[in-house]
Amino acid sequence: MNKYKIFNFILGVVLIGTIFSCSEEKSIYETGPKVISMVEKDDSNEIEIVVDPARQNKVELQAEVDQISAYGIVVGVEPNSTLVDEYNEKQQTNYLALPPSSYNIDVAEFIFPKYTNLSSHVNISFTSGDMQNGVKYLLPIQMTVVSGDENASINTNKDVIYLIVSKLPPPKLIHLKDVELTTEIGPGKKNWFAAYATNSEGGHTFTVEEAAEQSHMMDFALVRHGSNIKLHPSIIGWQHGGDYQRYIWPYTIGFEKLTMITNMNRLYPTSMFEEIQTTEDIVEKIVELTATGYNFPVADRMTSHNLQSQITGDSRVLIQGWGPRIGQNNHYSFLLIKEVTPTTDGNYKVVFDIKFTEVDARTEAASTSGQNVVIDNPGYDPSNEIVEYKGVELTTEIGPGKKNWFSAYASPDMVAFTQEEARSKSNMMDFAPVVHSVDEVRLYSAIIGYSHPDYKERVAPYVNGFQRLTYTMLGGRRPGNADETLPEHYDSVTDVSSMNQLVKNYWNTYSYPSANRMNTDKLIKDYVGIMAWGHTIGINNKFGVFIVRDIQPTTNGNYKVVLDIKVPKSNARISNNGSMVTNPDF
Numbered sequence: 001m002n003k004y005k006i007f008n009f010i011l012g013v014v015l016i017g018t019i020f021s022c023s024e025e026k027s028i029y030e031t032g033p034k035v036i037s038m039v040e041k042d043d044s045n046e047i048e049i050v051v052d053p054a055r056q057n058k059v060e061l062q063a064e065v066d067q068i069s070a071y072g073i074v075v076g077v078e079p080n081s082t083l084v085d086e087y088n089e090k091q092q093t094n095y096l097a098l099p100p101s102s103y104n105i106d107v108a109e110f111i112f113p114k115y116t117n118l119s120s121h122v123n124i125s126f127t128s129g130d131m132q133n134g135v136k137y138l139l140p141i142q143m144t145v146v147s148g149d150e151n152a153s154i155n156t157n158k159d160v161i162y163l164i165v166s167k168l169p170p171p172k173l174i175h176l177k178d179v180e181l182t183t184e185i186g187p188g189k190k191n192w193f194a195a196y197a198t199n200s201e202g203g204h205t206f207t208v209e210e211a212a213e214q215s216h217m218m219d220f221a222l223v224r225h226g227s228n229i230k231l232h233p234s235i236i237g238w239q240h241g242g243d244y245q246r247y248i249w250p251y252t253i254g255f256e257k258l259t260m261i262t263n264m265n266r267l268y269p270t271s272m273f274e275e276i277q278t279t280e281d282i283v284e285k286i287v288e289l290t291a292t293g294y295n296f297p298v299a300d301r302m303t304s305h306n307l308q309s310q311i312t313g314d315s316r317v318l319i320q321g322w323g324p325r326i327g328q329n330n331h332y333s334f335l336l337i338k339e340v341t342p343t344t345d346g347n348y349k350v351v352f353d354i355k356f357t358e359v360d361a362r363t364e365a366a367s368t369s370g371q372n373v374v375i376d377n378p379g380y381d382p383s384n385e386i387v388e389y390k391g392v393e394l395t396t397e398i399g400p401g402k403k404n405w406f407s408a409y410a411s412p413d414m415v416a417f418t419q420e421e422a423r424s425k426s427n428m429m430d431f432a433p434v435v436h437s438v439d440e441v442r443l444y445s446a447i448i449g450y451s452h453p454d455y456k457e458r459v460a461p462y463v464n465g466f467q468r469l470t471y472t473m474l475g476g477r478r479p480g481n482a483d484e485t486l487p488e489h490y491d492s493v494t495d496v497s498s499m500n501q502l503v504k505n506y507w508n509t510y511s512y513p514s515a516n517r518m519n520t521d522k523l524i525k526d527y528v529g530i531m532a533w534g535h536t537i538g539i540n541n542k543f544g545v546f547i548v549r550d551i552q553p554t555t556n557g558n559y560k561v562v563l564d565i566k567v568p569k570s571n572a573r574i575s576n577n578g579s580m581v582t583n584p585d586f
């Protein structure tokens with residue numbers, strides 16, 4: 001009993017001390033003095049800014065407080081041109097006051113949330129406006145008034161940041177006329193446009209084969225997207241899959257890199273195209289249009305309008321954007337769609353004019369640290385070589401010496417693995433034969449039970465102990481269809497190019513690049529199937545082909561399957577293992 005009283009007495013003392021301590025701290029945050037200063041860069045209250053007339057330019061300012069507050073603090077800021085003469089006299093300079101048309105302050109307030117010592121940013125954007133070449137300007141930005149905490153004040157020794165502003169000479173505006181692209185793929189058929197690359201004749205349009213040689217520079221292709229005609233960057237299938245992967249894939253065969261360009265979700269009248277006479281006009285027009293409600297600098301749309309149905313009347317101007325990251329645009333082009341004409345077999349020809357700055361926005365973006373607009377194509381195969389594995393024998397029976405799994409790339413010495421052997425290389429397995437139902441054997445991808453619970457019980461013994469579950473697309477035979485897979489199709493594959501051509505032959509009626517099957521049809525002798533690897537389920541980048549040479553029942557309802565298999569020599573699994581998942585049952 002005495003122990004209990006003593007414990008409660010001690011606990012009470014601790015609680016009272018805590019309350020007094022919290023009250024003391026609170027009083028400091030509420031009633032203590034706080035002094036707010038501009039955050040200076042490199043201990044200087046001056047920032048030099050060189051405005052590029054061909055891009056949007058901005059600077060971010062921030063303030064700091066020496067003692068955090070229990071209240072939110074708001075500090076107003078404003079330009080103060082009266083300080084220009086004082087600065088010039090003190091520093092022995094002759095800067096001019098920056099014209100108001102050359103800058104814009106977005107939200108002229110530093111905001112300190114409760115209990116924080118750094119404010120929000122004040123963003124100031126610049127255009128060349130009325131600035132003259134070779135002239136330096138001064139823009140003093142000063143803190144003016146504080147609200148939110150009556151004990152907060154401005155440090156009058158650190159209340160101003162001086163922005164010293166000049167501009168580069170404007171780069172040249174490039175105006176290309178009557179640029180022609182077609183959706184039809186083949187020799188001499190120009191599908192791709194690149195603003196900052198040229199073909200062997202000095203033009204900016206490319207066949208698929210020509211574009212593959214400079215894939216890192218491509219901007220957009222004219223694509224048959226189902227019944228629509230659109231402009232697409234090469235990265236769109238990698239990013240969005242589905243029909244985007246299906247329809248861009250034939251235009252990116254052989255591409256080492258995939259690139260991004262933004263297609264803005266707006267159409268404008270032809271008069272706007274005529275208004276663009278200089279690179280400065282591009283920047284000023286983007287600023288003007290952004291103010292109307294569409295945020296061009298952060299747009300990330302990859303697909304254009306449907307050209308043959310939405311380009312009507314006078315609404316014919318499209319805007320595109322380049323930048324170092326998806327959703328971060330700082331260079332723009334204006335396109336005037338002049339002609340959209342059907343040709344043959346559902347294809348179209350498009351003729352357009354385009355205006356853009358001579359500054360190489362594509363290379364600049366690719367050279368920026370952290371960029372994600374020029375990426376490696378996981379479907380690229382530098383060797384073009386195919387490897388064939390003949391007489392690969394697999395069984396549905398699990399046990400010592402029973403080879404269940406095929407992996408093209410797990411080992412240089414073997415391609416067939418027992419269930420136990422496969423466990424240590426689960427991140428590399430391609431498929432295993434599984435008794436799907438009575439008298440029916442199919443090939444299963446390891447991930448099938450994870451993605452489709454109805455298959456989990458059947459595949460579970462084969463992935464028992466697997467740390468990773470891999471995705472392999474496994475195609476059906478499609479008997480009776482135009483894209484039925486046949487033994488002569490298997491024989492036609494001699495290298496990666498012919499493998500891609502086979503997939504392309506099926507493409508009009510069945511899209512293996514966007515298929516997400518994880519098991520085959522019932523295996524029968526001479527069954528030919530397409531297999532594929534993809535970095536995401538349903539976004540397939542590299543392809544192989546197999547043929548069933550024999551399938552025989554063994555014991556206890558099991559089967560033996562003998563396959564010939566052709567796969568790319570370079571490792572298709574490693575570059576596409578983004579589709580792999582951790583086995584939740586491991």
